[in-house]
Amino acid sequence: MAASACVSLLRAGRSLLTSSLQVIPKSCGECGGLDSVMAQQVRYRTWPCHIMVRDLKRRRMVKQLGPDRLRINSLRKNNILPKDLQELADRQIADMPLDSSIVRIHNRCVITSRPRGILSRWRLSRITWRELADYNLMSGVTRACWGNTGYPLRIKKRKVLW
């Protein structure tokens, strides 16, 4: 189970770091046949931080082995099942890779890989978030303002017309 996990992670990891062939058009606009297309080799995918790559590997492993780890842990963390069964489960979970543990995942900014100051709803660090919001690229986000703002609109209806 762990071996297959490692193999599949290797396959996933190669897409993280190894070079690949990227096909791009020679000229901007309509591309017809293959003669108008050139292929350039992408040397490396630019990640902002290598710790981001490690975090990505952990997330993929949790996606694969997380449920098993949770279930084996549920066998351990109770006082109903016999001790032998729990010892067996202890040994099984010790064999599992450490990166399959969900607590090792740390939310980082997806743009800058900043580990602190993260807004979960947008998965961005506060600095990146602010840069985007200032240019009106965040839907529904405005500068905060409270007090006598004028909103909600209250239409004043006159009681006497003259």
Add this chain to the structure above:
Amino acid sequence: MTWLATPHVSVIAGTMTRLLHHGSKVNPFNMAAGRTFLFFSSTSQRIVGLGARLSGVKRGVHTAGCLLKKDSGSSTDSEGEVDPRLVAAAKDVASSLGGGEKVESALLQQLRRHEVATSAGKSAATSAGKPAATSAVNSAAADSSSLGDLISGLRVEQGQKSKRTAPLQDRGDGSVARRRVNRPEVKNFRQEFQQMRPTQPRSEQGVRRPVPQMRSLFEGKRLGVFMQEEVNSWQPDEPTLWDEQQAAELQAQVDRPPRNGFEEMIRWTREGKMWTFPVQNDQGLEDEAAVGFHEHVFLEDLLGGFPEKGPIRHFMELVITGLSKNPYLTLQQKREHVDWFRNYFQETEPILRASGSLTA
């Protein structure tokens, strides 16, 4: 002149040899050696007559009766008839070999083919209208050419020899127009086409190239190398990393990168990376809307396969209670959760029994 007799007898396949010997024994007219040559040539004439006789015969299994000449009594046959003694000899040979009707018809087909070949050679040789006295010589000469081919390749079909000597009509598309000859039952179209291909004269044939015999795949005796059960049990190899890399490169040649941001967003939406707008919180879980709450809450049916009493039962009942209160998992995920535990307990049961902790 007996030189002609010996190759004639020795070259033709064993069955034909037996036929001719049989015929020579039976023939009461040619006892002297001087007339032996004439006898064999007349045999070829009889074979020639056979083909002409068969021109009116429908396709199918050839019986001896269709080859018998109508008027009997003359030693030398006219054009288009075969010696009934040959036919009788063929029947005797077939009965001795066994196989019945099929063997007999095959032998008679051979007879007919020989007659066709010699008739073609004879007609080509006697096109100038030579006298009958020398016609025997000419037919012998024609026979020698076909005999030489007989010597060279016994497995070569008779159809090639007849086409070599007779002029062929070439159609525009490369296929050759056949002469009006009733061919024996041809097994498949490919064989027929193979026979009609014209070959070079022997003088021009430098290297003997092997004739590719196009055999049908589903005929002949089975070798028994591959058996159906074994073949069905073969599993294809798992694709290696190199295979995946090659496939990805091939796909990269086909897939064009998105030309603009709109295409990129369309692509991501189709892949499921982007929300569809207006945003639905249940995007991806549309099937769960059809599942009633009772299936999520009443999960006691999933407790089949666990022991009736004991700590494991207690543990699983707690698990079921927890799942019934979980609004985040789909029904399939809940079932998989319980199935995992069932599988785990079944696997660890022998280990626990051996250690003595499980006594149920």
